Amino acid sequence: MKTAQPPIIKKIMLFGILSGAISLLLACVGFGIVEFYKIKSESLARVNSQIEILIYNLQPTLLFEDKEAADKILLSLQNAPSLNRVRIYKNDGREFTAYIRMDQDGDLKLTKSIQFEGRPLGRIEIESHYVGLRERYLTYALVSLLITIISIPCLFIISAPLRAQVGKSVAQLVETTEALKRSNQDLEQFAYVASHDLKAPLRGIASLVDWISSDYTDKLDDNGKEQLGLLAKRVRRMHDLIDGILQYSKVQRTKEEKTSVNFNELVKEVIDSMAVPEHIEVKIEGPLPTLLTPRIQMEQLFQNLLSNAVKFIDKPRGLIRINGTEEGDHWRFSIADNGPGIDSKYYEKIFQIFQTLASREETESTGVGLAIVKKIVENNGGKVWVESQVGSGTTFLFTLSKSTAVV
Amino acid sequence: MKKRILTILFLLTCTAAQGQSSVSEDAVKAAFIFHFIDFVEWSDEPSEFHICIPDDANLRTAVSESLEGKLVKNKKILVVNQSDVCHILVSDNVPAADQTLTIGPLEKGALLEFRVVNNKLRFAANLETIRKSKLKISSQLLKLAILDKNS
Numbered sequence: 001m002k003t004a005q006p007p008i009i010k011k012i013m014l015f016g017i018l019s020g021a022i023s024l025l026l027a028c029v030g031f032g033i034v035e036f037y038k039i040k041s042e043s044l045a046r047v048n049s050q051i052e053i054l055i056y057n058l059q060p061t062l063l064f065e066d067k068e069a070a071d072k073i074l075l076s077l078q079n080a081p082s083l084n085r086v087r088i089y090k091n092d093g094r095e096f097t098a099y100i101r102m103d104q105d106g107d108l109k110l111t112k113s114i115q116f117e118g119r120p121l122g123r124i125e126i127e128s129h130y131v132g133l134r135e136r137y138l139t140y141a142l143v144s145l146l147i148t149i150i151s152i153p154c155l156f157i158i159s160a161p162l163r164a165q166v167g168k169s170v171a172q173l174v175e176t177t178e179a180l181k182r183s184n185q186d187l188e189q190f191a192y193v194a195s196h197d198l199k200a201p202l203r204g205i206a207s208l209v210d211w212i213s214s215d216y217t218d219k220l221d222d223n224g225k226e227q228l229g230l231l232a233k234r235v236r237r238m239h240d241l242i243d244g245i246l247q248y249s250k251v252q253r254t255k256e257e258k259t260s261v262n263f264n265e266l267v268k269e270v271i272d273s274m275a276v277p278e279h280i281e282v283k284i285e286g287p288l289p290t291l292l293t294p295r296i297q298m299e300q301l302f303q304n305l306l307s308n309a310v311k312f313i314d315k316p317r318g319l320i321r322i323n324g325t326e327e328g329d330h331w332r333f334s335i336a337d338n339g340p341g342i343d344s345k346y347y348e349k350i351f352q353i354f355q356t357l358a359s360r361e362e363t364e365s366t367g368v369g370l371a372i373v374k375k376i377v378e379n380n381g382g383k384v385w386v387e388s389q390v391g392s393g394t395t396f397l398f399t400l401s402k403s404t405a406v407v
Numbered sequence: 408m409k410k411r412i413l414t415i416l417f418l419l420t421c422t423a424a425q426g427q428s429s430v431s432e433d434a435v436k437a438a439f440i441f442h443f444i445d446f447v448e449w450s451d452e453p454s455e456f457h458i459c460i461p462d463d464a465n466l467r468t469a470v471s472e473s474l475e476g477k478l479v480k481n482k483k484i485l486v487v488n489q490s491d492v493c494h495i496l497v498s499d500n501v502p503a504a505d506q507t508l509t510i511g512p513l514e515k516g517a518l519l520e521f522r523v524v525n526n527k528l529r530f531a532a533n534l535e536t537i538r539k540s541k542l543k544i545s546s547q548l549l550k551l552a553i554l555d556k557n558s
Contacts, residue, residue, distance in 0.1 A: 060547045063442045066529070069551045117445060117480075 009167045013159065020155045021148050028144035032137065039130050040108075043082065047110055047128045050080060054124060055114050058088060062114060062121040067097050074099035084127040088114070091122050102129075191249040195242045202242065206235045244368030247300070248353065251375045256294035263288035263333075266295070267322055270302045276310055280318030288324040289331050291400055293380060301376045302335075304369040305396050309337035312394075329402050330382065336395040342388040350386065373398070433469035435528045436521055440470060440495060440510070443519070444479045446548035447508050449494060450541045455483040459493035466497065505541040513555060518542070522553060529553055 054073065061070035070088060077083055077099050084106040086099040106127035114121045209232045213225070220228065264287065271282050309320045315338055323334045342350065353371035377384040377398045388394040444456060456479065460467035471486040478484070487493075493507050501509040501517045511517035513533040518540060520531045532552035537544050 056547070057550070060442075060446070060551050063445075064439065064530075064551055065527075066551045 008170050009163060012166060013156075013163055016159055017152055017155050021152060024148050024151055025144060028140065028147070032140050032144075035136065035140070036133075039133055039136070043108055043128060043130050046082065047108055047126055050077075050083070051110060051112050051124060051126055054086070054126075055112065058114060058124070059116045059121060062088070062090065062096065063116060070097045071099075077101070082128045082131045084129055085125075086127075087125040089123050089125070091120055096122060107133075188249045188253055191245050192253065195246045195249070198242050199239070202235060202239055206232070206239070209235060241368070244372075248368055248372050248375065251297065251300070251372055251379065256296055258292045259295050260290055261293050261295050261298055262290045263298070263324065266298055267302055270299055270306060274303070274306060274310070276306075277318070279316060280310055280313055280320060282306065282320045282322070284322045286323045286325065288322075288333075289326070291331065291402075293400065297376045297380070301373055301398075304373045305335045308369050308396075309335060309339060309394070312339040313337055314340050326402070327399075330399045331402060332397060332399050334395050334397045336393060338393040341390040341392050342386060342394050343390055344388075347386050347388075351384070432523075432528060433463075433466045434473065436466060436497075437470040437473045439521070439528065439530060440497070441474055441477075441479060441484075443495070443508060443510075443548070444484075446545040448543040448545075449506055450543075451506055453482065453492070453494050455485055456494045457490050457492055458484060458486045458495045458497070459488065459490050460486065460497045461488050462498050462500075470497075508542060508544075518544070519552070524553070531555060 057073045058070055061067070061073065074086060074088075074097060077086060078101075081101075083099075084102040084104060088096040088098065090096045106129045108128045108130070109125070110128075111123055111125045113123045209228060213220075213228050213232070217225075264284065267284055267288060276282055306320065310318070313320075319338045321334075321336045323336070325332045325334075351370050351374040353368055373396075374384050377400075381401050382399040384396070384398040386394060386396055440458060458470060458474065460470060467486060467488060474484045475486045476483060493504070495508045495510065496504070497510045499511050499515070501511040501515055503516060508519065509517040510519045510521065510530075513520045513531055513536070516533075516536060518533060518537050520533075522529050522531050530552055532544070532549055532554060534549070534554060537549075
């Protein structure tokens with residue numbers, strides 16, 4: 001069964017034929033220009049040699065003031081169809097004689113002095129036109145047009161196998177992309193629905209655990225109470241994980257409009273909303289820019305990076321420094337902490353979803369936060385990376401395009 | 408040099424008015440003689456040009472006034488009424504001479520002859536005599552010459 005050609009193939013075909021035709025026309029124009037200069041230089045050479053011959057013949061006529069003889073010489077120019085006018089002037093500027101074949105300005109005008117044995121006798125003015133230029137150009141235009149018209153179907157025939165091959169590949173590509181898009185959409189939808197739907201029974205389990213621990217507190221021994229406590233903890237972690245998945249899928253699904261965001265204010269608001277422990281100081285060091293970005297995503301971005309830093313700081317006096325630097329066509333943000341640091345072999349791994357370096361028991365981390373950070377930054381055309389040394393703290397860096405800057 | 412040329416050019420402009428007086432015609436003849444030298448080659452190239460005008464005192468005066476001592480082809484012009492060596496001889500009686508540009512009646516064997524045509528001074532040439540002489544006269548000059556039927 002023959003499938004319809006995708007629009008891209010039609011575009012490629014049109015572009016190919018059009019560029020072929022344009023190239024041909026350009027080549028013809030190029031030849032035309034070369035021909036014009038050739039005709040021009042030929043005409044110039046011809047007129048120059050005509051002038052030399054005329055000067056040689058006219059010298060004695062000027063010396064002996066023999067106008068009749070000069071007229072006879074000029075009459076021989078009847079056989080030179082390219083000449084429009086020839087005027088001979090005496091030394092005092094008066095016209096000695098003239099030959100006018102066509103009383104209109106020529107394409108080429110040359111003036112030369114007439115001398116004899118180094119003595120000036122007068123000057124000659126000659127006006128000439130390019131013979132057959134229009135006819136030659138008309139022929140060129142017709143031939144060019146003919147070649148172009150003939151070459152279009154030729155180009156069409158020659159490019160047919162290539163077109164078929166490209167068409168096949170493009171069709172496959174389109175099909176695969178569509179499938180991938182559908183699959184991604186399904187996956188996101190599934191993640192959202194599954195997370196959402198899982199939350200309800202989870203809330204039920206959490207309520208049951210609550211009831212059991214309050215109703216059966218006198219009937220349970222210590223072991224039973226401990227097991228129930230562990231169950232409550234696991235339920236809370238599962239709740240956090242589901243929340244993380246929901247947030248992650250939301251970043252992709254939600255198309256948030258860009259607004260003017262003052263990062264100085266935004267970061268302050270995020271810090272205020274976080275209830276940072278007292279032993280940790282958060283400092284905004286440099287003035288941050290105002291950019292055109294999705295506000296909620298930026299909040300999520302800083303929230304995740306800051307809470308990540310807060311979560312892992314193990315020093316009695318914690319310090320988080322926030323900076324923004326203008327670099328070429330983008331702004332580079334950094335969030336540096338004095339936490340335990342990360343080994344370089346984990347630099348990539350930490351941005352993958354559900355990846356935590358410390359055990360979940362220690363940190364209560366879901367492993368979703370940095371994956372969300374990466375997704376937000378990349379969705380906004382930037383990149384994110386980490387610089388760290390074990391024991392010397394960690395700096396998370398990311399970029400945002402300056403083209404979104406608000407003046 | 409410039410002054411001389413200007414004089415000659417002035418004389419040539421008088422051509423149109425020639426015939427009105429014998430002085431102006433003689434002056435134009437002098438200019439013609441001067442230009443003839445440019446177009447003639449002597450086989451024994453002289454160190455100076457002797458212009459001999461034995462008969463016509465008026466012409467001699469006119470030629471002498473405008474050409475005496477002037478340079479042509481880097482050589483001096485001397486105007487005399489008679490000399491052993493004449494490079495140019497203007498006379499009604501021209502003897503046969505190989506190395507002289509004779510200007511006089513063509514039928515008497517002169518190479519060139521002054522003629523007035525339509526009130527303008529022109530010159531005629533006898534090609535046969537020129538061929539026999541040892542002078543080379545440029546075709547550029549001969550193109551302007553009136554050629555007699557028998558020449």
